Amino acid sequence: MLRPIRTLAAAAAALALVSACNTASTNGSSAGKGGDAPGNSRGVTADSVKVGGIVSMTSASGYSKKDTDLGAKARYLRANAEGGINGRKIDYLGAEDDGQDPAKNLAAARKLVQQDKVFAVAPMSSVTFSGADFLEQEKVPTFGWGTLPSFCGPRHIYGFNGCLVPTPGGTLNQTWPEGIGQILGGAQGRSVAIIANDSDAGKFGIRTFQQGFASAGFKVSYAKASVPATAVPSDWSAYVKEILAANDGKAPDAVVSVMQTPNNIGLFTALKRSGYQGLLSDPTDYDPGLLAKDATKQALDGVHVLLQFQPFESTDPKMTQFKADIKAAAGGQDVPLNMHMLTGYMSADLFVSIAQKAGKDLTVESFQAAAQGFSDTGTLVGDRSEPKGQKDSFGCGALVQLKNGAYEVSVPFKCYEPIPFK
Numbered sequence: 267m268l269r270p271i272r273t274l275a276a277a278a279a280a281l282a283l284v285s286a287c288n289t290a291s292t293n294g295s296s297a298g299k300g301g302d303a304p305g306n307s308r309g310v311t312a313d314s315v316k317v318g319g320i321v322s323m324t325s326a327s328g329y330s331k332k333d334t335d336l337g338a339k340a341r342y343l344r345a346n347a348e349g350g351i352n353g354r355k356i357d358y359l360g361a362e363d364d365g366q367d368p369a370k371n372l373a374a375a376r377k378l379v380q381q382d383k384v385f386a387v388a389p390m391s392s393v394t395f396s397g398a399d400f401l402e403q404e405k406v407p408t409f410g411w412g413t414l415p416s417f418c419g420p421r422h423i424y425g426f427n428g429c430l431v432p433t434p435g436g437t438l439n440q441t442w443p444e445g446i447g448q449i450l451g452g453a454q455g456r457s458v459a460i461i462a463n464d465s466d467a468g469k470f471g472i473r474t475f476q477q478g479f480a481s482a483g484f485k486v487s488y489a490k491a492s493v494p495a496t497a498v499p500s501d502w503s504a505y506v507k508e509i510l511a512a513n514d515g516k517a518p519d520a521v522v523s524v525m526q527t528p529n530n531i532g533l534f535t536a537l538k539r540s541g542y543q544g545l546l547s548d549p550t551d552y553d554p555g556l557l558a559k560d561a562t563k564q565a566l567d568g569v570h571v572l573l574q575f576q577p578f579e580s581t582d583p584k585m586t587q588f589k590a591d592i593k594a595a596a597g598g599q600d601v602p603l604n605m606h607m608l609t610g611y612m613s614a615d616l617f618v619s620i621a622q623k624a625g626k627d628l629t630v631e632s633f634q635a636a637a638q639g640f641s642d643t644g645t646l647v648g649d650r651s652e653p654k655g656q657k658d659s660f661g662c663g664a665l666v667q668l669k670n671g672a673y674e675v676s677v678p679f680k681c682y683e684p685i686p687f688k
Contacts, residue, residue, distance in 0.1 A: 309385030319361030337610025441663030
């Protein structure tokens, strides 16, 4: 029942169509249109449940999360092979491409609900989530990587590893600062520079990680969301100059980038050429596909990458299952694994797990009731529970280092006690 991923041209045409339809709608709501009212069993039939995704397949910088869609497809294929969700096959429509554009993100959300009439959106993976309010209003269970504030608080929106950017009263995941502290032999007396894009996500990332590293004992000598979000700088010298003098005129012990691969390549290359010898780290560049190009491999060599899931190098049986599922979804081909696949896979996995618990009578109400008391253990993202995950991170993660053309685990997967977010 899984449908092939639509071409970009078809997606663009569909987005244009739904945009026109939305202009004529009232407040973007489908309420009052017969059986399409929010909160019912939209997308559910006697033998199927319809699910769609929203993923940044393309972007202005060239960065792509397209394999998120393959990861979700892999998990749904296995679920269907095992009998579906309480006997219902999962009709996965594939993912809409939002191009990291807020307008397209909202248009994709409206299309999936108003035109395709999905029961759930899983995965949602983008640096923008302007469709969040609409999906919450329409009571659409939505699953993705909880790196945006919209994953923290709404009743129908879930992060596959919890809420990673909480509001005051929530908690912060300490995997990154605690892991870097282990690599450096302790945080006391160590300084760190944190840099991000000039965007809402970047500013929030600076705020959260600045607090997290300080709480772990680091001196945060530099913390700025100053890199343009729409284009990769051609000249990094100004940023490098500031960073190298940030620690009272000296270089910090670690530079942490809260940015995507194209920016990381530029920044880390410039830092290395300046003679910087400290630790480099980011949360993005765990992708064997990056090793295909010598220039990319060289730029990222030595970088420690934050993971919020079991590394692919793990011998955990669930990782073995993940690899087998990805291979099956790729038509039996061995494809390079990347973190986007895991994002899609675990977003789909959390949706399937809660939906199974909801029972045969699947409605939004029964799904939400099941979510309120949901918990499981030993997953690829650690122990999960809801509604805790809508306020707090599940607190688990690892660090891997790109070294001599291959990834090595530098800090094993572990769950850390989160800290209160202020």
